Amino acid sequence: MRITIFPLPGAVLYPGLQLPLHIFEPRYRAMVSDALARDRRIGMIQPQRPVEGAPLYAVGCLGRIGDVEALEDGRFNIILEGESRFRVLRELDVTTPFRQIEAELLPDDGDEVLAAIERASFEREARRFADAQGYVVDWEQVARLDDQSLINGVSQIAPFDAAAKQALLEVSGLRERCELLVQLMQFFGRRSDDDDEDGVTLQ
Incomplete structure (x- = not known):
């Protein structure tokens, strides 16, 4: 599937959990606006280095925007709700200011319990x-x-x-x-x- 991604060092999301995010950069404001107009989904993934355009790690988590607060100056406060981990297949060549990938969803281990x-x-x-x-x-x-x-x-x-x-x-x-x-x-x-x-x- 095609996923719009938010590459953020140190930030991970898991299925079933929530991640609060403050969105202030113009490209990521555009990312949130685009997601809200489509399916409300964004993929959280870490870049391998904290620099612009750095290669991505192989696995991230797809999240759905739940609560959203649109501020007057264009910023957003959102709660991203984890849905499924995914594996990156390839990064897409896009004209949007935000990055997009082709990915496969990974199996859910939600039924597993500890002894x-x-x-x-x-x-x-x-x-x-x-x-x-x-x-x-x-x-x-x-x-x-x-x-x-x-x-x-x-x-x-x-x-x-x-x-x-x-x-x-x-x-x-x-x-x-x-x-x-x-x-x-x-x-x-x-x-x-x-x-x-x-x-x-x-x-």
């Missing part, structure tokens, strides 16, 4: 990571989340570098994503405790 021991192990590691980072978390609310919302939600908001966030998005199964997320929390947790490794990224 009780996997869930408990993840929550223990998440508590350690949150405490080490100084985050205040409502753990009673966390316990009420289903496995998909928990693992994908943490993957989406975790303070990892772009390569790590991309690796999480590209993992196809919930259990595999959970395992990688635990490894990343351990990796970045150790890194934050070691001043000598400041600036190291996971590639």
Whole structure:
């Protein structure tokens, strides 16, 4: 399928989750206006480098514009609701100010669940990571989340570098994503405790 994309470093979206966005650049105002006039869909994807026209990572997530606030000066505040991950097949040669790709939608792993021991192990590691980072978390609310919302939600908001966030998005199964997320929390947790490794990224 043909997808209009919003290449934004550090920003990932997962099916079933939401991503608030403030749209202010003219080309992306045009992108939102175009999407609202068509099917309200935009593909979130990370560029491999934070420079204009940089190559894209292979996998992104298609989102549908839900809530939208059109500001008087032409800017938008929107909520993008994740629908499906996609894989880039090729970038299209277009005349629009925003980039477009041909992509294939990837299978949904929405029915997969964690074993009780996997869930408990993840929550223990998440508590350690949150405490080490100084985050205040409502753990009673966390316990009420289903496995998909928990693992994908943490993957989406975790303070990892772009390569790590991309690796999480590209993992196809919930259990595999959970395992990688635990490894990343351990990796970045150790890194934050070691001043000598400041600036190291996971590639």
